[in-house]
Amino acid sequence: MGKKLGKFRTLNQHFPDNRGILSMTAHYDRIAHLYVKTQDLPYRPHIEEYTYLQIIGDVAGLSVLDLACGDGLYTRQFKEKGASRVVGVDISPKMIELAREQENEHPLGIEYIVKDALELGKIGEFDRVVSSYLLSYAQTRSQLLQMSWQIFLNLKPGGCFLSINTDYQFPHAESSRLKKYGIAFKLPASIQEGDAIAFTLKTVGDRQDVKFNNYYFDRTTYEEVFQEVGFSEIHWHQVIVSPEGIKEKGQEFWQDFLDHPIFVGIECLKPRE
Ligand SMILES: C[S@@+](CC[C@H](N)C(=O)[O-])C[C@H]1O[C@@H](n2cnc3c(N)ncnc32)[C@H](O)[C@@H]1O
Incomplete structure (x- = not known):
């Protein structure tokens, strides 16, 4: 593995492929609120949060780096659950401004950094690097590889990358089944790697449209890239509904989401040596 990483470090200096990432900053600045x-x-608390936090598990006493932390929705929870050091990174200054406003109101000791995860560099050696929806902003395989390398670089040997990421394993015609959860998206009839998927979320109450693109890569490409940077023991985790969600809305309400999940959990281990 040492040989592979040595080669990769050299490659890492020559990634030229950051097209489109800067416009992401401006886009998330506009839609942050x-x-x-x-x-x-x-679905966000009952499926997204429940699945994500189950995958991450106990963080008490651990250092956590949250990439694409947004306004710090999950970042704060890691500190509240006893993580020793928590750092949140996001490309959007507006998102980080919202996170810092909360930190100022209720100081938890979280450090927030405005930075493109593609160009993070080594800012520490964390027990856990986590992300909810980062990798699906990589627009090319090269960017996916570069992001994965930044994640690997910031983990201790024996540390884990734990994430949720958009994922589509069902025919595009069935995407309409998710409308009742406030989710709409357009999948090309025959999806190719690197294709943009246009998402619209509808807010509750005022039903405003929140629009953004994610980019598609096969799970096999993710696995190749994770292995290429040095991760071992890659696991995919299916979405689950919280017991409160089932109590509140009934199993039937959630079934379409469970049959057509738009995200998947990812767990990758950095070997000890
Ligand atoms: C769908 S939001 C998720 C925010 C947060 N993780 C959450 O779950 O509430 C995606 C976030 O990814 C950030 N993002 C996109 N590309 C990024 C990059 N290259 N580096 C760092 N953050 C990025 C956006 O600014 C945005 O805050």
């Missing part, structure tokens, strides 16, 4: 409002959509 609206994106925060989507936290009221029932």
Whole structure:
């Protein structure tokens, strides 16, 4: 593995492929307030948060780096659950401004950094690097590789990358089944790697549209890239509904989401040596 990483470090200096990432900054700056409002959509606490936090598990006493942390929705929870050091990174200054406003109101000791995850460099050696929806902003395989390398670089040996990421394993015609959860998206009839998927989330109450693109890569490409940077023991985790969600809305309400999940959990281990 040492040989592979040595080669990769050299490659890492020559990634030329950051097209489109800068416009992401401007886009999330524009939609930051609206994106925060989507936290009221029932699937976010009952499926997204429940699945994500189950995958991450106990963080008490651990150092956590949260990439694409947004306004710090999950970042704060890691500190509240006893993580020793928590750092949140996001490309959007507006998102980080919202996170810092909360930190100023209720100081938890979280450090927030405005930075493109593609160009993070080594800022520490963390027990956990986590992300909710980062990798699906990579627009090329080369960017996916570069992001994965930044993640690997910031983990201790024996540390884990734990994430949720958009994922589509069902025919495009069935995407309409997710409308009732406030989610709409357009999948090309025959999806190719690197294709943009245009997402619209509808906020609860005022039903405003929150629009953004994610980019598609096969799970096999993700696995190749994770292995290329040195990760071992790659696991995919299916979405689950919280017991509260089932109590509140019934199993039937969630079935279409469970049959057509738009995200998947990812777990990758950095070997000890
Ligand atoms: C869908 S939001 C998720 C925010 C947060 N993780 C959450 O779950 O509430 C995606 C976030 O990814 C950030 N992002 C996109 N590309 C990024 C990059 N290259 N580096 C760092 N952050 C990025 C956006 O600014 C945005 O805050």
